[in-house]
Amino acid sequence: MKLCFQNDNICVYSLKDWVKLRKEYRIIGEYLGSSQATPTLPIKLLPEEAIFLINKNVAKLIQYPKLLVEPTDDCFKEYNKLQVDLQQAEQKIYKEYRKKELKPYIDKIVIAKQRKLNDSVSTSSVLNEELNRMKVTQENIIWPTLTEPLDCVKGESIEVPKSILMKRTTPTKILVFTDLWEKGYYVTCGKKFGGDFLVYAGDPIAFHAIHIIRCIEDPLKPLHTSELVAFGRLGTSVKKKSVLATKTNETVNYITINWLDL
Template sequence: MEGGRRVPLLVSDKKAFVWDIDDIAVIRTEYRVCGTLLGTLPHLSQQNVFLGVPLVLSPEEAVLLVNKGFAVLVDDPAAHSSPELAALEKWNLGRSELVQSQIAALEAKDTGSHSKDMSMSEKAQQKREQREARRAAATAIKTDADAALSVSRVPVQAPRPPRTAPTYTVIIPGTSTSFSWYTQEPHAYSTIQAAKDAGIWSYPSDLTERAKCAVFQDLWEKGYYMGGGLKFGGDFLVYPGDPLRYHSHFTATVIESPDKSIMPMEIVAHGRLGTATKKTHLFCTWDEAVGDVSYVSIEWAGFG
């Protein structure tokens, strides 16, 4: 991505977050990196199925995006400075003006539609009263042996419920980039090593973490999407397409060296778990000496 805009990954406590919705869409649709949404949605603070921003990236996802030149790591706490009182008041005033202008536009639109609805409701009320009058005139006369009484029904009009105060949805910019006291450029790092030297990032720090990054990148380069595999007994879940559209085909376990031994019971456990969850289990071995990843798949075969 030479010369293009790099997505800022806001680092806090050595975790990479994305707050901008447009950036979240870019890294998912163009870079095939999904991350995990953490925040609650407006008016649905108790829900736990569909979450909102921010998006937190796994360390492997963040390393991939930076190494590929798609993103930069930003020291988010350092990028914020204490605003002056005049700047804060100006920002609050601008925000209030933005809200009031949106409300005024929505009220004008609502008034026009309400007037139209009122004219239509008045016509409907007139027709309803005419129907009630005709029904009252056609009411049968009740007679008995002594006298005949004429009974006419007077239509009773139910009181209209009071009109509740209207509610409006307004759009308020919420990203830090709109603040004059927030500057990313002096605190952005385009390489993992530069971020490590600045003390805001530490992953990968050992052979196991380097192996996970290498396997993640190799699978990504093969066109797969990856997600967390902890629930299925591995390091990653491997999807043939976007996880919103596809089930994962593989569960991947990373082995940091070709010389590392694997217990037979571990092979059996992964094979049984993969079969139970309708996935093939992958053992992904990273050979740091030659910079190569090799794969071995395990699945039960039929007997007899």
């Protein structure tokens, strides 16, 4: 499968590839797309996830040269036309849906309107007023889910060397991610909890994380007591085990920090 490397992001656009990554390889990634409150493709992978897949000969890293070129005026015009067309199409769909939704209640709405205005109003005018209450704008438009790169970047691609990704991670993080994956866990980004990785016993859609992993690059470098205390308390506050991971001769060592209130 192809991992698209653009703007320092490693993206997966294909729905088929996304399903395969999640089901067969326990690779979750992070949603980049969004349609209102619903996350959508593409997904962004961690450097460790991408390197793991490349090492397993499951994927290759590619780049689309056309995306490196400054967009032309014609591209912006095409984009603006697409947005206008989408807004008009969604406005039409919304009105049809809203019309069906109002049909059982429109008579009651008309009567209530007449009482409020103390005047007669037609059903069609009330219906049109209700249908025009909501406008599809740039802020609330629902963009389609991208299941592959846009047409303008299809075709020509170049393969990117794995060394590019190595600059965005460390050998310790790569080894720790691989070790946790081989133990059967699901592993995701742990930055929001102050770590490098979050570890799950099953798919995160059904399980909560059980460990916060922080990778220590130099196991001989002393850690300040305040760092250990803060990391241990953080794990306890979010009901997860705080774990330090180090690498020694290609072997991963784990140390769990437990916080006890005495």
